[in-house]
Amino acid sequence: MESFFFNPILVKEMRERFRSKKTMFILGLYLLIMGGIPLGFLLMDPVRASALGENRSLFLLSASIHYAMVCFVAPALTAGAISGERERQTLQILLTTQLSPSTIVLSKLITSLAFSALLLVASMPLYSIVILYGSVSPEQMVQLVVFLGVNMLFLGTLGLFCSTWIKRTSVSTITSYGIAFCFIVGTGLLFYFIGQSLQQAYPEQFPNNEVWNLPGLQMLAGINPVVVLFGILGESLADIDQLAFSPWLFFSCFYLVLTVVLICLSAYLLKPIRRKWWSWKKRPNRVN
Amino acid sequence: MVIEMVHISKRYGQLHALTDLNFSVKQGTVYGFIGPNGAGKSTAMLILSTLLEQSEGEAFVCGENVRKNPKAVRQSLGYMPDFFGVYDNLTAVEYLEFYAGAFKIPARKRPALVADLLELVNLSHKADAYVDSLSRGMQQRLSLARSLVHDPSVLILDEPASGLDPRARIELREIIKQLRGMGKTILISSHILPELAELCDEIGVIEQGRMIASGPVRDISQRNRSRKQMILRTLSEEELAARILDECPFVSQLNEYVEEFRFRFDGTEQQKAGLLHELIAAGVDVVFYGDAKENLEDVFLAITEGVGG
Numbered sequence: 001m002e003s004f005f006f007n008p009i010l011v012k013e014m015r016e017r018f019r020s021k022k023t024m025f026i027l028g029l030y031l032l033i034m035g036g037i038p039l040g041f042l043l044m045d046p047v048r049a050s051a052l053g054e055n056r057s058l059f060l061l062s063a064s065i066h067y068a069m070v071c072f073v074a075p076a077l078t079a080g081a082i083s084g085e086r087e088r089q090t091l092q093i094l095l096t097t098q099l100s101p102s103t104i105v106l107s108k109l110i111t112s113l114a115f116s117a118l119l120l121v122a123s124m125p126l127y128s129i130v131i132l133y134g135s136v137s138p139e140q141m142v143q144l145v146v147f148l149g150v151n152m153l154f155l156g157t158l159g160l161f162c163s164t165w166i167k168r169t170s171v172s173t174i175t176s177y178g179i180a181f182c183f184i185v186g187t188g189l190l191f192y193f194i195g196q197s198l199q200q201a202y203p204e205q206f207p208n209n210e211v212w213n214l215p216g217l218q219m220l221a222g223i224n225p226v227v228v229l230f231g232i233l234g235e236s237l238a239d240i241d242q243l244a245f246s247p248w249l250f251f252s253c254f255y256l257v258l259t260v261v262l263i264c265l266s267a268y269l270l271k272p273i274r275r276k277w278w279s280w281k282k283r284p285n286r287v288n
Numbered sequence: 289m290v291i292e293m294v295h296i297s298k299r300y301g302q303l304h305a306l307t308d309l310n311f312s313v314k315q316g317t318v319y320g321f322i323g324p325n326g327a328g329k330s331t332a333m334l335i336l337s338t339l340l341e342q343s344e345g346e347a348f349v350c351g352e353n354v355r356k357n358p359k360a361v362r363q364s365l366g367y368m369p370d371f372f373g374v375y376d377n378l379t380a381v382e383y384l385e386f387y388a389g390a391f392k393i394p395a396r397k398r399p400a401l402v403a404d405l406l407e408l409v410n411l412s413h414k415a416d417a418y419v420d421s422l423s424r425g426m427q428q429r430l431s432l433a434r435s436l437v438h439d440p441s442v443l444i445l446d447e448p449a450s451g452l453d454p455r456a457r458i459e460l461r462e463i464i465k466q467l468r469g470m471g472k473t474i475l476i477s478s479h480i481l482p483e484l485a486e487l488c489d490e491i492g493v494i495e496q497g498r499m500i501a502s503g504p505v506r507d508i509s510q511r512n513r514s515r516k517q518m519i520l521r522t523l524s525e526e527e528l529a530a531r532i533l534d535e536c537p538f539v540s541q542l543n544e545y546v547e548e549f550r551f552r553f554d555g556t557e558q559q560k561a562g563l564l565h566e567l568i569a570a571g572v573d574v575v576f577y578g579d580a581k582e583n584l585e586d587v588f589l590a591i592t593e594g595v596g597g
Contacts, residue, residue, distance in 0.1 A: 007389065008386045008389030008390050011386070012378065012382070015382065016377045019377045020377060088373035088374075089369070089371050089372050092337075092367075092369055092372075093367070093369065093387075093434070094390070095339060096337055096365075097387065098359065098363065098390060098391050098392050098438075099390050272340065272341075272358075273340075273355060273358060274341075
């Protein structure tokens with residue numbers, strides 16, 4: 001494990017990323033947006049700004065912006081990780097070294113996530129303003145950090161998977177944003193449409209909005225980041241009374257499993273020669 | 289045999305990139321791959337470098353099967369592709385240290401190794417220069433140093449001199465000669481055939497995915513001796529000389545250059561003497577009449593004549 005964290009890709013990527021002026025620029029811009037928008041709202045609404053401890057909307061606003069930034073930044077940082085190597089014509093050389101495809105994939109993911117994590121950690125002090133104004137419990141803050149961390153990990157892995165799967169970085173970036181959109185908005189719309197359709201089709205079975213308590217629909221709601229985010233923030237979306245399970249825990253488990261699957265798939269796709277036992281065993285040996 | 293390809297075929301759908309390719313390379317040999325673009329040279333090299341799976345057949349490097357044991361094969365070969373990129377924001381030393389790390393060379397051994405490699409490719413003075421700021425020739429030499437980082441016994445160099453100016457090409461050639469002196473087995477492809485002739489012990493001529501000749505350069509040349517090229521140089525009467533050569537039934541592939549005629553002569557020594565007599569009798573001032581010094585281009589043209597219709 002120790003040798004993994006000192007593997008050459010991690011060292012090289014860190015050197016390359018943090019030597020670039022672009023990195024500092026991105027970090028500065030990120031903090032400006034993260035801090036500027038809530039500050040702007042406070043300045044525009046002095047009445048509320050004076051009410052310390054009662055401005056809960058500031059927490060909602062900050063968390064939503066933070067989540068939007070994560071959705072925007074995480075895939076962008078990884079969607080060119082492998083396809084970029086391919087476009088630079090360095091991937092073939094890399095694959096002839098002793099580094100396994102899984103090491104390459106994990107190292108690329110870790111270096112991209114390290115930067116995402118830096119963005120997340122660097123923006124945390126901004127929540128001091130939020131905590132000052134809004135009635136936010138420490139538990140909610142922890143849940144929010146875990147939620148954002150899981151999203152960062154999943155969306156980063158999604159970008160990395162697209163980068164391994166698709167040859168060009170531009171197409172890979174668009175595809176990863178598209179798939180991310182399906183998870184963020186698509187699952188929410190599916191949840192809403194299925195629920196509404198069931199209620200209209202069987203009104204006698206679900207007289208008092210009980211359709212939303214169906215296990216399948218609750219699970220669909222549990223994988224929708226927006227529903228879970230609002231759950232953490234103590235707000236309720238649609239007509240869900242209460243999920244039968246802890247939404248952020250279910251959400252985290254679901255996306256962590258998906259992350260592992262995507263990492264395995266990426267490592268498989270990166271192999272120059274993919275192993276097919278059945279075809280090898282049947283192949284006649286023509287040597288000699 | 290250090291490199292061995294046995295009945296290798298590679299198909300991309302309906303396209304046959306390689307068809308029943310067989311060849312082997314002995315330890316310490318420099319083997320030149322000759323063939324036009326799209327002949328299958330790079331495909332064969334990719335298969336040997338464990339980057340592409342063949343459709344049929346087996347390939348071995350240092351006795352290891354490239355498909356079944358790619359990790360062992362990678363440890364024993366250094367690969368330099370025809371087109372490659374470099375990383376921005378890395379110095380030459382960092383670039384080589386990165387690949388040394390990728391081959392799991394202990395960190396304490398890397399500084400000395402990198403210094404030696406930079407000296408071998410004459411880049412010691414550029415050790416701290418950023419890789420993307422180096423000239424194409426320097427990058428090519430650095431890439432060669434990169435392929436040597438784990439001290440492989442086999443080197444696969446795909447068009448190493450492509451895009452280089454004459455000076456850079458000569459520098460690279462000298463380094464390859466040094467590597468040959470170190471006992472490395474080298475598989476090299478190039479379009480610049482005279483360059484290969486100077487470097488290679490053996491050649492393989494590949495055309496449309498098929499190996500049409502393979503063996504020591506001299507053997508292959510001798511096999512095509514009956515198709516010898518000849519040269520005629522005259523002081524004057526070039527038009528007359530051209531007409532006589534054109535009318536001679538034993539002359540074919542007549543080419544006129546600024547100072548000489550080159551042609552193929554398919555007759556006996558007696559008939560050769562008869563042609564010279566005819567030229568002199570017609571008043572052509574002949575200053576040279578004899579066999580052209582055979583080069584790899586002639587061999588290649590002779591071998592590939594008629595291949596592929």
